[in-house]
Every structure is written in C-alpha cells, then in structure tokens.
Amino acid sequence: PSRPGCSKPHPGTGGQILVLGLDGAGKSSVLHSLATNQVKRSVAPTEGFNAVCINSGESQMDFLEIGGSESLRSYWKMYLPKVLLLIYVVDSADHARLPVAKELLHQLIQNNSTLPVVVLANKQDLEGAYCITDIYDALALSDIGDKRKMFLLGTHVAEDGSEISSSMKDAKELIAQLVLEVQ
Numbered sequence: 438p439s440r441p442g443c444s445k446p447h448p449g450t451g452g453q454i455l456v457l458g459l460d461g462a463g464k465s466s467v468l469h470s471l472a473t474n475q476v477k478r479s480v481a482p483t484e485g486f487n488a489v490c491i492n493s494g495e496s497q498m499d500f501l502e503i504g505g506s507e508s509l510r511s512y513w514k515m516y517l518p519k520v521l522l523l524i525y526v527v528d529s530a531d532h533a534r535l536p537v538a539k540e541l542l543h544q545l546i547q548n549n550s551t552l553p554v555v556v557l558a559n560k561q562d563l564e565g566a567y568c569i570t571d572i573y574d575a576l577a578l579s580d581i582g583d584k585r586k587m588f589l590l591g592t593h594v595a596e597d598g599s600e601i602s603s604s605m606k607d608a609k610e611l612i613a614q615l616v617l618e619v620q
C-alpha cells in the first residue's frame with residue numbers, strides 16, 4: 438500500500454521522518470518552508486496528519502507531521518517504531534510549556550535508544566525566546582543518551598514571502614544527510 442506523501446516509497450524501509458511537538462510549536466510552518474524554500478507561516482492547526490515529500494539532492498524525504506493538540510498526542514507513539522528519524526519542534530518562547538514538551542519527548546524516546554533526534558528550537562525571532570543552551574537545559578537533552586545521534590538547532594520562520602534563512606537551510610541539509618546515513 439502506498440503512503441501519502443512521496444510518490445515512490447523507498448522499498449523495504451519505513452522511510453518516514455516523524456515531525457512532532459506541542460501544538461503551535463511551528464511544525465507545519467517549518468515543513469512548508471523546507472518544502473518550498475520560501476517562508477510562509479502556517480495559519481491553521483493541523484487537525485490530524487500532514488504528509489510532505491521533499492527532494493533534496495540524493496535524498497527523498499518523506500515527512501509526517503502529527504498535530505500537537507492534546508487529543509492527537511496519543512497517536513504520536515504509534516508511528517515511532519517505523520520511522521528513520523524524529524524531528525521534535527519546540528516554541529522557544531513558550532516558557533510555560535517547555536516542561537511538558539520535555540516530558541513528552543523523553544517519554545517518546547525512552548524505549549528507543551538509537552533513534553536519531555533533531556530538536557528544532559523554533560521561533561528564535563521572538564523576544565523572550567530561550568537561546569540554544571537554555572533550550573538544551575530545559576529539555577534535559579544531556580539525559581537523552583549518547584548512543585543516539587542528537588542535534589539541536591535554532592530556527593525561525595519569518596513573515597511571509599522571503600527566502601528561507603540559513604539556519605533553515607542548515608536544518609534541511611542535516612536532515613537530508615541523516616536520512617542517507619540511517620537508511
């Protein structure tokens with residue numbers, strides 16, 4: 438059976454890149470920017486799933502975002518076993534909910550010691566956004582284990598129209614590279 442997203446699924450692999458994080462963190466906005474190389478903030482919460490296929494160099498990347506609202510979070514772990522890579526997006530300025538974001542991330546990956554994780558500290562443009570070292574501490578990323586590949590990058594999705602930032606290009610290249618390595 439073919440999955441939504443990529444027209445040519447990779448044979449023999451789960452192949453998906455799961456994109457998770459609390460509601461409003463910016464998952465859809467980041468995916469849109471990565472897909473089009475144009476910045477456009479998403480306007481509506483994802484009510485279920487959002488599948489996006491992106492080609493970058495030799496990699497075909499098959500992203501699946503699951504919405505972050507409370508009712509959808511129960512689906513997150515169901516999709517984990519087959520994925521290549523987890524992208525976890527946080528709103529760097531949402532100080533009040535960083536502890537929840539941390540708990541959910543740790544719960545998700547506790548039984549999978551090798552799944553690579555890319556954490557995107559999004560909304561770095563907002564005044565009051567925590568910097569990367571504060572996000573590292575708030576999410577207790579040092580506890581995540583040294584067996585897995587773990588990356589933490591700051592990103593932001595600017596107002597509509599402009600080209601994507603260099604941080605977003607770096608994120609895209611890193612993800613493409615990881616997909617090649619883990620396949």
Ligand SMILES: Nc1nc2c(ncn2[C@@H]2O[C@H](COP(=O)(O)OP(=O)(O)OP(=O)(O)O)[C@@H](O)[C@H]2O)c(=O)[nH]1
Nearest residue numbers: 460461462463464465466478482483505560593594
């Ligand atoms: N200032 C700022 N706003 C952002 C950024 N990224 C996203 N937003 C805004 O944050 C809100 C939520 O963005 P989404 O991309 O829909 O968030 P999401 O993680 O997909 O949310 P759900 O689908 O509900 O789980 C929207 O109003 C976006 O315009 C960013 O980097 N900076």
Ligand SMILES: [Mg+2]
Nearest residue numbers: 464465482483
């Ligand atoms: Mg969304």
